[in-house]
Amino acid sequence: MNDKTDVWQGTLALMVLKTIETMGPLHGYGIARRIEQTSGNLLSLNYGTLYPALLKLEQEGAIASAWGVSENNRKAKFYRLTRGGRRQLAKEARDWRQATAILARFLSPSGGVA
Amino acid sequence: MKRLRAWLVRLAGLWPAARRERELADEIESHLQMHIADNLRSGMRPEQARRDAILKLGGVEPAKEAYRDRRTVPVLENLMRDARYAIRQLRKNPGFTCAAVTVLGLGMCASVAVFAFVDATLIKPLPYRDPARLVGLFETVQFCPRCPLSYPDYLDWKRLNKVFTAVDAFEGTGFTMRTNSGTEMVSGAQVTAGFFRTLGVSPVLGRDFRAGEDSPAAPRTAMLSYAAWQKRYAGKAALLGQTVTLNGAPNTIIGVLPRDFHFAAAGEPEFWTALHASNSCYPQRGCHSLHGLARLRDGISLQTADANIKLIAGELEKQYSSNRGQGGSVVSLTELEVGHIRPILTVLLCGAGLLLLIACVNVTSLVLVRAEARRREMAVRSALGGSRARLVSQFVTEAVVLVAAGAALGLVSAKWLMRLLIGLIGPDQMAAMPFLYGLSLNVRMLAFAVAVSIGAAALFSITPAWRSFSPDLREGLAEGGRGSAGTTWRRFGANLVVLELAIAVVLLVGAGLLGKSFYRLLHVDMGMQPDRLATLRIAEPDSIRDNNAKVVALAREIVSRTASLPGVESVGISSLLPVMGGNTMWIRVLGHPFHGEHNEVGYRQVSSGYFTTLRAKLLRGRYFTEADDASKPPVVIIDRALAEKYFPGEDPVGRQMAYSGADSPPMQVVGIVDDIKEGALDETTWPTLYVAFNQDPDDYFALVVRTSKGERALLPTIAGAIRRIDPGISTFDQRTMTERIDNTTAAYLRRCSTWLVGGFASLALLLGAAGIYGVIAYSVSRRTREIGVRMALGAQRGTVYRLILQEAGWLIAAGIGIGLVCSVAAASLLHGLLFGVRPADPETLATVAVLLAISALLACYIPARRAASINPVEALRAD
Numbered sequence: 005m006n007d008k009t010d011v012w013q014g015t016l017a018l019m020v021l022k023t024i025e026t027m028g029p030l031h032g033y034g035i036a037r038r039i040e041q042t043s044g045n046l047l048s049l050n051y052g053t054l055y056p057a058l059l060k061l062e063q064e065g066a067i068a069s070a071w072g073v074s075e076n077n078r079k080a081k082f083y084r085l086t087r088g089g090r091r092q093l094a095k096e097a098r099d100w101r102q103a104t105a106i107l108a109r110f111l112s113p114s115g116g117v118a
Numbered sequence: 119m120k121r122l123r124a125w126l127v128r129l130a131g132l133w134p135a136a137r138r139e140r141e142l143a144d145e146i147e148s149h150l151q152m153h154i155a156d157n158l159r160s161g162m163r164p165e166q167a168r169r170d171a172i173l174k175l176g177g178v179e180p181a182k183e184a185y186r187d188r189r190t191v192p193v194l195e196n197l198m199r200d201a202r203y204a205i206r207q208l209r210k211n212p213g214f215t216c217a218a219v220t221v222l223g224l225g226m227c228a229s230v231a232v233f234a235f236v237d238a239t240l241i242k243p244l245p246y247r248d249p250a251r252l253v254g255l256f257e258t259v260q261f262c263p264r265c266p267l268s269y270p271d272y273l274d275w276k277r278l279n280k281v282f283t284a285v286d287a288f289e290g291t292g293f294t295m296r297t298n299s300g301t302e303m304v305s306g307a308q309v310t311a312g313f314f315r316t317l318g319v320s321p322v323l324g325r326d327f328r329a330g331e332d333s334p335a336a337p338r339t340a341m342l343s344y345a346a347w348q349k350r351y352a353g354k355a356a357l358l359g360q361t362v363t364l365n366g367a368p369n370t371i372i373g374v375l376p377r378d379f380h381f382a383a384a385g386e387p388e389f390w391t392a393l394h395a396s397n398s399c400y401p402q403r404g405c406h407s408l409h410g411l412a413r414l415r416d417g418i419s420l421q422t423a424d425a426n427i428k429l430i431a432g433e434l435e436k437q438y439s440s441n442r443g444q445g446g447s448v449v450s451l452t453e454l455e456v457g458h459i460r461p462i463l464t465v466l467l468c469g470a471g472l473l474l475l476i477a478c479v480n481v482t483s484l485v486l487v488r489a490e491a492r493r494r495e496m497a498v499r500s501a502l503g504g505s506r507a508r509l510v511s512q513f514v515t516e517a518v519v520l521v522a523a524g525a526a527l528g529l530v531s532a533k534w535l536m537r538l539l540i541g542l543i544g545p546d547q548m549a550a551m552p553f554l555y556g557l558s559l560n561v562r563m564l565a566f567a568v569a570v571s572i573g574a575a576a577l578f579s580i581t582p583a584w585r586s587f588s589p590d591l592r593e594g595l596a597e598g599g600r601g602s603a604g605t606t607w608r609r610f611g612a613n614l615v616v617l618e619l620a621i622a623v624v625l626l627v628g629a630g631l632l633g634k635s636f637y638r639l640l641h642v643d644m645g646m647q648p649d650r651l652a653t654l655r656i657a658e659p660d661s662i663r664d665n666n667a668k669v670v671a672l673a674r675e676i677v678s679r680t681a682s683l684p685g686v687e688s689v690g691i692s693s694l695l696p697v698m699g700g701n702t703m704w705i706r707v708l709g710h711p712f713h714g715e716h717n718e719v720g721y722r723q724v725s726s727g728y729f730t731t732l733r734a735k736l737l738r739g740r741y742f743t744e745a746d747d748a749s750k751p752p753v754v755i756i757d758r759a760l761a762e763k764y765f766p767g768e769d770p771v772g773r774q775m776a777y778s779g780a781d782s783p784p785m786q787v788v789g790i791v792d793d794i795k796e797g798a799l800d801e802t803t804w805p806t807l808y809v810a811f812n813q814d815p816d817d818y819f820a821l822v823v824r825t826s827k828g829e830r831a832l833l834p835t836i837a838g839a840i841r842r843i844d845p846g847i848s849t850f851d852q853r854t855m856t857e858r859i860d861n862t863t864a865a866y867l868r869r870c871s872t873w874l875v876g877g878f879a880s881l882a883l884l885l886g887a888a889g890i891y892g893v894i895a896y897s898v899s900r901r902t903r904e905i906g907v908r909m910a911l912g913a914q915r916g917t918v919y920r921l922i923l924q925e926a927g928w929l930i931a932a933g934i935g936i937g938l939v940c941s942v943a944a945a946s947l948l949h950g951l952l953f954g955v956r957p958a959d960p961e962t963l964a965t966v967a968v969l970l971a972i973s974a975l976l977a978c979y980i981p982a983r984r985a986a987s988i989n990p991v992e993a994l995r996a997d
Contacts, residue, residue: 032145033152051149052176055142056188063124063188076155080148081141 016049016057018100021066021093024085029072031080032058058083066092131190142185146178196508200515208519214488218481219523224881225477226528226570231535232470232874233566236463238557239456245378247318248413252451253423254383255285255410257431257444261718261804264447267408269400271434271441275410278430281423282412284316287393289408290384293364294657294848300841303657303850304346306364307387308394314341316413317381323347324358324373332392339392340369344377346388364389366660380552382455383409403440404704411451424448443716458863459551461950462871465632468947469625469878476621478574480885480892481524482581483614485517487896489582510583517578525571533559542870546861615893616933619974622879622886623937623966624944629872629879630962631945631955636868638954640859645794645803646696646732651822651855652829653695654837658817659846666748669815674744676840676847677725680823683839685832687824690728691811695820696855697862699797704778705807707764714778719760720796720806723814729755729791731824737761739771739789747812752785758793760805775807785809800864800953822855829854864953871951883973886933891977894926898981905985906993915986922985926978933974934967941966 023038024030030038035058036051061067066089074080085093131138150171157167175181208215243249255275256264267275267287276285286309293306311327320326321341331339340362342351351357361368369391380386399405414423424447431446489496496509536557540548548554656676662668673691681689694700703721706712726742737758746753754775761770774784793803811819821840825832837849859865898905905918945957955962 031148031152033149037156050176051153051174052181052184055145055181055185059185059188060124063127064121065123074148074152076152078148078151079144080152081145 015100016053017061017066018093018096020054020057020061020083021085021089022097024067024083025090025093029070029082029084031072031074031082033080034074035083061089064092065089125191128189128191129194138189142182146175146181150175150178196511197515200512201519203512204516204519207516211488214484215520215523218484218520219527221477221480221484221885222521222524222574223527223531224885225474226525226567227531227535228878228881229467229470229474229570230528230532230563230567231539232463232466234532234536234557234559234563235539235554236467237560237562237566238553239459239463239551241562242553244452244455244553245319245376245380246451249452250450251414252317253282253412253414253420254449254451254454255412255427256447256449257406258447259443259445259716259718264449266406267410268403268406268440269395269408270403271431271444272408272410274434275427275430275446278433279412279423279426281415281418281426283415284312285410285412286310286313286316287408287410288313288381288384289393290387292657292850293389293391294366294660295389296363296366300845301657301659301848303655303848304364304388305385306389306391307381307384308391309384310393313411314375316411319376319379321373322376323355324371326373327392332394334394334396336392336394338367338369338394339372340364341373341375341390342371343375343386343388343390344379347374350388362389364391366663378556380555382550382552383411383451386549386552403438412448420448420450439714442714456551456553459867462867465628465871465948465951466874468944469628469875472621472625473878473882474570476618476625476882476885476889478577479614479618479621480889481520481574482577483618483889483892485520485578485582486614487892489513510579513583514575514579517575520578521571521575524574525567529559529564529567532563539874542873544861544866547863547866550863612893612929615889615929616936618889619886619930619933619970620937620940622882623934623970624941625875625879625882626966626970627938627941627945627962628948629876630966631948631952631957631959632868632872632875634955634959634962635951635953636865636872639799639865639868642795642799642954643793644696644859645792646734648696648855648859650825650827650829651732652825652833652836652852653820653822653855653858654833654849654852655695655820656818656840657848657850659844661846663817666815669817670747670812672844672847673725673811673815673819675843676821677727679839679843680821680836683832683835685825685827686836687826688727688731689824690731690822691723691725691819692728692822693723693811693816693819694796695822695858696732696794696796697799697859702804703807705764705775706778708774708776708784710764712778716778717764720804722796722806722808723811723816723819724755724808725811728808728811728822731822732794733824734794735792737790737792738769739787741789741791742808742810742812744812746810750813752783752813753788753810754785755789755791755808756787757791757803757806757808759803760807761790763805798864799859799862820851868951868953883970886970887973887977890926890929890933890974891980893929894922894978895981895984897925898922898985901985902988902993905988906990909988910990910994918986918988919982922982923975923978926975926982930971930974930978934970937970938963938967 019039019042020035023035023042027034027038032054033051036049036054039049040047058067058069062069062083065086067083068086069081069083071079072082150168153171153174154164154167157170158164162170172178244252246252254264255267255272257267257271259265266289269287272285272287279285288307288309290305290307293304295302295304309327309332311329311332314320314326322344324341327339327341330336342357347353347357357371358373360371362371363369369389375390393408399407412423414420427446427448431441431444435441435444499509500506540554540557543551543554658669658672662672677689677691680686701721702718704716705719706717724742726744726746729736729741739755742753742755756764756770756775764770765773770787770790773787775787776782776784791808794806795803796806797804821836823829823832823836833852833854837852840849841847853861860869905913905921908921909918941963942958945952949957
């Protein structure tokens with residue numbers, strides 16, 4: 005448990021968006037589990053923080069929600085990506101890739117001095 | 119964009135909705151169920167599966183709380199909860215709420231209404247282009263700091279100055295206007311051609327005067343005020359090019375001025391004509407009838423302009439003997455238009471401000487008493503984990519709700535008060551203050567109200583919060599809200615009530631001084647009996663203007679017709695009425711050394727019946743008779759002031775005087791009359807010379823009629839009878855002498871300020887008494903047990919009375935003492951409005967002190983009585 009990393013500030017939204025994009029409409033619990041799985045169980049996600057994050061994305065219009073029935077016949081709220089959400093995901097993913105690439109250069113053995 | 123959207127959704131989330139809450143519960147529940155099912159599948163025991171699911175969620179309630187925080191705006195949500203709680207609290211205490219809101223509303227009402235006047239007068243710019251660069255030009259002589267210019271002097275100033283981009287002149291006047299029903303007197307003004315361009319005002323219809331249109335030979339043209347256009351031409355554009363007959367001459371109408379245009383310095387003219395400089399006055403340097411208007415050059419200050427004009431006036435003084443003793447002066451136009459009411463507005467604003475302050479102090483002490491009673495509640499809430507910020511925010515919210523209610527009440531009632539005050543201003547004064555037309559609530563007033571509200575809300579929230587948290591909250595819990603908590607409050611609340619009483623003293627003293635001035639002013643020695651006098655002004659037909667014999671004959675006819683009306687006792691004529699001020703002449707006494715100095719005296723042409731009709735006091739000699747006419751050598755009557763100044767130690771009767779001109783014929787003094795108030799009520803009487811109307815007539819004069827009763831009702835009859843003599847006669851300005859005196863600026867300013875400051879002071883007295891009542895009543899309620907113990911130990915009722923009234927007495931004495939000292943200082947602010955009374959008038963100060971002391975002691979008697987009737991057994995058993 006202790007060697008797991010907490011979710012970094014600001015990355016949860018991106019993970020949520022990517023997960024929904026990959027999986028299609030999904031309920032909160034499914035999103036949470038999927039994020040943990042994708043991280044290879046390296047991330048420790050407090051499920052309680054997921055719902056405010058979902059609400060925030062919904063308020064911003066990146067995702068929309070509707071009640072539906074889960075795989076084992078349970079009533080659950082499903083979240084799907086909106087067109088705005090797709091745009092946001094593309095942009096944030098690009099930003100992240102750029103940021104990690106820059107950091108990777110700094111942290112590479114050659115010291116990033118070209 | 120998406121931030122904004124999120125915010126809007128969150129704001130919408132402030133409205134509580136049970137559905138949203140249910141959905142949240144459902145979603146969390148379904149999440150848990152799915153998690154538990156998964157856990158069970160992975161082999162956990164049921165209770166372990168549930169525990170793990172809840173743990174992963176970080177607890178059900180915390181998860182929901184985090185969600186809710188995101189759903190709405192927590193700060194706002196708390197605020198709304200506080201507000202709801204505050205409103206509930208306030209509704210639970212209707213007595214406190216009503217008292218606080220009413221008191222606050224009163225203070226707001228007075229200050230907002232007075233501010234409305236200040237705004238309209240001193241803040242709102244005049245309706246001209248760049249009004250700050252406009253100035254008025256005056257000639258100055260020893261007794262008259264702002265005197266009109268003569269036309270030649272105006273031309274010289276215009277030509278020689280280096281400080282103005284434009285210099286123009288105007289003269290407020292009256293025109294006789296031919297109408298279908300006879301001849302009417304209309305207000306008017308004559309202006310030089312560039313006047314409106316200098317002001318930066320363009321007509322809404324037609325055109326302005328063209329350059330050169332004011333030359334004597336130019337065709338006559340006129341412009342109309344917007345109001346005259348509406349009233350006389352029903353607002354039709356067809357009036358352009360029509361002619362209107364003014365003073366017997368046809369004028370072509372060329373334009374209409376904007377609706378919001380006003381120019382108080384010229385009165386309230388309906389017709390504006392170009393000044394053709396054609397009458398006999400204009401060519402003379404000694405005849406002063408014009409007012410100057412100029413626009414300052416860029417970068418030139420008022421002082422520089424003033425210095426330049428003084429220099430030019432000095433040159434002219436050396437050049438022309440007629441300019442002897444004459445300086446020049448430049449005054450800002452704003453000062454000219456609103457300067458006369460600035461002192462009264464300052465006083466009213468101070469009065470309203472003090473009333474507002476006393477209201478705030480009163481409410482503060484109410485709020486404090488309530489906070490004191492809620493110390494325990496605060497202590498409990500704090501002990502239960504309420505943060506200091508949350509507790510303070512509760513005070514703030516309550517204060518805001520309270521102030522909002524008070525402000526709403528104040529604004530609504532201010533609207534009424536403003537209407538009432540405008541009603542108080544007579545039509546005459548309104549004409550002198552055209553900027554007050556259309557006075558109504560505006561943005562600046564709302565801003566003022568909001569600023570005051572914020573201040574008040576801060577006061578009402580900070581004081582109780584500060585009090586509640588000092589010295590220590592826990593104390594409130596420990597002591598159970600009884601006993602010694604009162605002592606600290608008593609010290610603080612007592613200071614407040616002293617402040618309140620002191621302010622009440624200041625306002626009462628102000629009102630007293632103003633009232634006394636007003637009384638003194640109205641009882642100033644007029645030198646006549648103003649009651650039962652009807653007066654009106656008359657312009658004889660334009661056709662006989664230059665024929666003295668006909669003017670005199672018609673005047674005699676007017677007098678005899680009027681005298682024959684029932685209810686008329688006697689009739690007199692004067693070129694001008696008392697208290698109106700007016701024309702002056704330069705005189706010399708024959709037989710005294712004379713070197714061309716300007717002995718300026720007031721000057722009136724009066725008929726034989728004038729002095730007897732006024733019931734003036736003849737000191738020596740005789741009055742004029744009908745026999746003093748053009749066939750006899752000129753005779754004059756002088757007043758006491760003239761006799762004392764120019765005939766010191768001599769008997770003037772039988773002596774000869776003349777005007778200063780070399781060819782002026784000698785005039786014999788036949789009588790001395792006691793001083794009559796010909797000028798302003800609050801100024802010393804200027805020496806006045808009376809000449810016989812029949813020897814020096816005027817086609818434009820005033821009629822004074824002594825009636826046996828009902829002078830007001832008789833005025834239309836008199837006017838009708840006069841107009842029946844000749845339809846060319848116009849009568850106007852019908853008024854009783856008492857009305858004239860009441861409407862003089864001197865009386866009017868003091869009447870208004872007396873009523874208003876008096877009103878403020880009465881309210882302050884009421885609030886002050888209520889304040890000390892509150893303090894003492896609260897103190898008694900706090901000391902019930904102590905008093906019970908004292909009585910149980912044998913204290914008499916008298917002792918208890920003394921105990922309570924002594925406490926009150928100290929506070930009252932301190933309040934009155936401080937108040938008296940402050941009011942002596944504050945009264946110096948009033949000095950411009952005071953008349954016949956010193957700022958530190960012992961009579962007023964003593965009256966106020968006694969009045970306030972009695973009211974305050976009476977207010978304290980009620981709680982003292984309650985204290986004295988405490989039943990010691992019950993008092994000790996309580997608690």
